[in-house]
Amino acid sequence: MPSSLPMALLAIPFAPLVAAILAGLFGRFIGRAGAHSVTILGVAVAFGLSLSALVDQLHGAATVNETLYTFAVTDGLTLKVGFLIDHLTVLMMCVVTSVSLMVHIYTIGYMHDDPGYQRFFSYISLFTFAMLVLVMSNNFLQLFFGWEAVGLVSYLLIGFWYTRPTAVFANMKAFLVNRVGDLGFLVGIAALVSLTHSLDYRDAFASVPQLSSASLLIGDSAFPALTVICIGLFIGAMGKSAQVPLHVWLPDSMEGPTPISALIHAATMVTAGIFMVARMSPLFEHSETALSFVLVIGSTTALFMGFLGIIANDIKRVVAYSTLSQLGYMTAALGVSAYPVAIFHLMTHAFFKALLFLGAGSVIIAMHHEQDMRHMGGLRRYLPITYATSLLGALALIGFPGFSGFYSKDILIEAIQASHTAGHEYAAFCVTAGVFITAFYTFRMIFMTFHGPERFDEHTREHLHESPWVVTLPLVLLAIPSVVIGALSVQTVLFGDFFNGVISVLPQHDVLGEIREEFHSPLDFALGALISPTLLLAMGGVVLAWVLYLKKPHWPALVQAKIQPLYRVLEQKYFFDWFNEHIVSGGARVIGTFFWKVGDQAIIDSTVVNGSAWVVGQASKVLRKAQSGYLYHYAFAMMIALALMLAWVIGSF
Numbered sequence: 276m277p278s279s280l281p282m283a284l285l286a287i288p289f290a291p292l293v294a295a296i297l298a299g300l301f302g303r304f305i306g307r308a309g310a311h312s313v314t315i316l317g318v319a320v321a322f323g324l325s326l327s328a329l330v331d332q333l334h335g336a337a338t339v340n341e342t343l344y345t346f347a348v349t350d351g352l353t354l355k356v357g358f359l360i361d362h363l364t365v366l367m368m369c370v371v372t373s374v375s376l377m378v379h380i381y382t383i384g385y386m387h388d389d390p391g392y393q394r395f396f397s398y399i400s401l402f403t404f405a406m407l408v409l410v411m412s413n414n415f416l417q418l419f420f421g422w423e424a425v426g427l428v429s430y431l432l433i434g435f436w437y438t439r440p441t442a443v444f445a446n447m448k449a450f451l452v453n454r455v456g457d458l459g460f461l462v463g464i465a466a467l468v469s470l471t472h473s474l475d476y477r478d479a480f481a482s483v484p485q486l487s488s489a490s491l492l493i494g495d496s497a498f499p500a501l502t503v504i505c506i507g508l509f510i511g512a513m514g515k516s517a518q519v520p521l522h523v524w525l526p527d528s529m530e531g532p533t534p535i536s537a538l539i540h541a542a543t544m545v546t547a548g549i550f551m552v553a554r555m556s557p558l559f560e561h562s563e564t565a566l567s568f569v570l571v572i573g574s575t576t577a578l579f580m581g582f583l584g585i586i587a588n589d590i591k592r593v594v595a596y597s598t599l600s601q602l603g604y605m606t607a608a609l610g611v612s613a614y615p616v617a618i619f620h621l622m623t624h625a626f627f628k629a630l631l632f633l634g635a636g637s638v639i640i641a642m643h644h645e646q647d648m649r650h651m652g653g654l655r656r657y658l659p660i661t662y663a664t665s666l667l668g669a670l671a672l673i674g675f676p677g678f679s680g681f682y683s684k685d686i687l688i689e690a691i692q693a694s695h696t697a698g699h700e701y702a703a704f705c706v707t708a709g710v711f712i713t714a715f716y717t718f719r720m721i722f723m724t725f726h727g728p729e730r731f732d733e734h735t736r737e738h739l740h741e742s743p744w745v746v747t748l749p750l751v752l753l754a755i756p757s758v759v760i761g762a763l764s765v766q767t768v769l770f771g772d773f774f775n776g777v778i779s780v781l782p783q784h785d786v787l788g789e790i791r792e793e794f795h796s797p798l799d800f801a802l803g804a805l806i807s808p809t810l811l812l813a814m815g816g817v818v819l820a821w822v823l824y825l826k827k828p829h830w831p832a833l834v835q836a837k838i839q840p841l842y843r844v845l846e847q848k849y850f851f852d853w854f855n856e857h858i859v860s861g862g863a864r865v866i867g868t869f870f871w872k873v874g875d876q877a878i879i880d881s882t883v884v885n886g887s888a889w890v891v892g893q894a895s896k897v898l899r900k901a902q903s904g905y906l907y908h909y910a911f912a913m914m915i916a917l918a919l920m921l922a923w924v925i926g927s928f
């Protein structure tokens with residue numbers, strides 16, 4: 276191990292790994308208290324050291340890009356474990372470990388009576404390790420290891436309650452959909468390695484001038500190498516970060532326990548794709564086609580997944596569709612080269628989205644695992660802390676002035692509107708309209724859950740009470756950054772030089788630079804945003820939700836009846852699941868059955884294998900008759916054979 280690689284940096288990913296091993300393999304010996312104690316300690320150590328690394332970077336510490344271990348060299352290609360610690364890395368490390376720490380504490384209360392208590396703590400600590408390996412990697416091999424590791428652990432966590440058929444279906448769906456995305460990811464990495472002969476980020480980025488003029492043959496056609504590489508990498512991001520059409524696994528991931536929903540949606544798996552594209556900015560900047568592809572996919576996801584949140588009645592699914600939409604916003608920002616803005620929104624979103632998920636979990640605990648908002652109402656009187664913190668999270672999500680989402684989402688929309696990337700007009704419409712949709716479904720959830728008449732039975736009312744402190748403490752701690760983190764960090768992250776030398780943006784794509792020139796400071800931007808149409812749209816969404824679900828609660832049913840065909844489309848989630856299950860999976864089964872019946876049974880088994888045996892058997896029946904056992908029969912056969920041989924010899928002359 277090189278001496279220049281500090282031991283403190285090594286402890287950041289390995290502390291959660293050691294804790295996961297202890298809780299998973301020795302859980303029966305250390306008990307439930309031991310399992311949660313060791314994993315919380317491991318993640319707390321990782322968080323403390325990540326925070327220290329962030330402070331060091333802010334004070335001018337040099338970027339660390341070192342190899343820890345080389346485990347193979349094959350055909351000149353070096354396979355190694357290494358770490359890249361720069362401003363982007365430390366920001367992601369702090370987001371991952373802080374949210375994970377809150378989820379670990381919250382889990383003590385949420386999973387208190389679950390028989391898989393130690394196993395769950397082992398899994399979420401392992402999840403944290405996998406995500407840290409991903410964000411700290413300095414080469415594509417380690418990136419891919421972390422990429423697949425978060426996919427594997429998400430499979431284990433979504434299907435944690437493996438006796439439920441719906442959970443088994445959901446984790447298999449997530450696993451298979453991500454395999455589709457990972458195929459594109461592998462193609463992108465393979466194409467890059469074939470041209471650069473290296474797995475290192477540093478070598479790949481240094482090769483951009485040569486890659487810009489290189490082509491790849493696909494069939495008989497030549498395509499720009501960087502376009503193929505970037506689209507391949509982004510297809511991987513579409514799977515991990517749940518972008519249309521590879522988004523279908525994320526709503527079903529709600530089958531897992533609520534703590535893992537918060538961890539997946541806020542700080543780990545779904546953020547991996549956003550982080551990866553930002554890390555690969557030196558490559559994406561040189562492919563206009565790839566950037567437009569990213570922009571259109573992201574903006575489509577932002578708007579159309581938001582529509583699904585309007586009709587969802589499961590409180591966790593409303594928040595899940597919100598995640599899909601917000602990931603679309605981040606992806607659209609990547610498509611206009613506003614990588615710092617995407618990462619900034621990723622950071623603010625992590626806190627208020629974790630807050631909303633954990634708040635939903637607190638409601639579910641109080642309602643004895645009832646998740647349908649139609650059976651709630653009036654809960655603010657019984658759950659004052661959950662209500663107050665959830666309201667703060669909702670205000671941050673819709674971008675209410677002063678809250679963290681106000682800074683990150685408004686700058687994101689401004690960046691898309693200022694862009695000239697192909698498709699920016701469509702994207703600007705989607706993300707602007709999405710502001711109204713986001714505010715509407717968010718406060719529909721708040722009003723249906725916490726306001727209005729009580730829609731539950733007397734037995735539930737008698738047992739309603741606020742969640743224990745291990746549940747409410749993480750809510751309070753997450754509410755604080757949900758309110759203030761945007762205002763405290765926008766100057767450093769977006770208006771300062773935080774990402775200089777880390778993220779590459781060509782001058783013609785520098786929309787963030789244009790925003791800085793126009794507004795000069797965060798205060799100027801905030802004052803301008805107060806009179807922007809987006810704020811009016813957000814307030815309009817809140818007012819409409821108030822009218823429909825508090826003042827005129829019978830109107831939604833009337834509206835639904837009027838737009839029944841459209842409602843049917845939304846209810847069926849644009850028929851993506853139907854298409855996958857009947858066309859993709861059904862078609863695969865038909866093709867598989869054809870090859871089984873025709874190829875395997877009819878041709879291979881019946882004709883080739885059994886057919887050859889039949890031919891041998893029939894020939895044996897004929898030859899068996901020649902074996903009579905009589906000497907004169909054999910002598911006669913020899914004479915006939917000798918005569919034929921003589922005839923052949925004479926005929927040849």
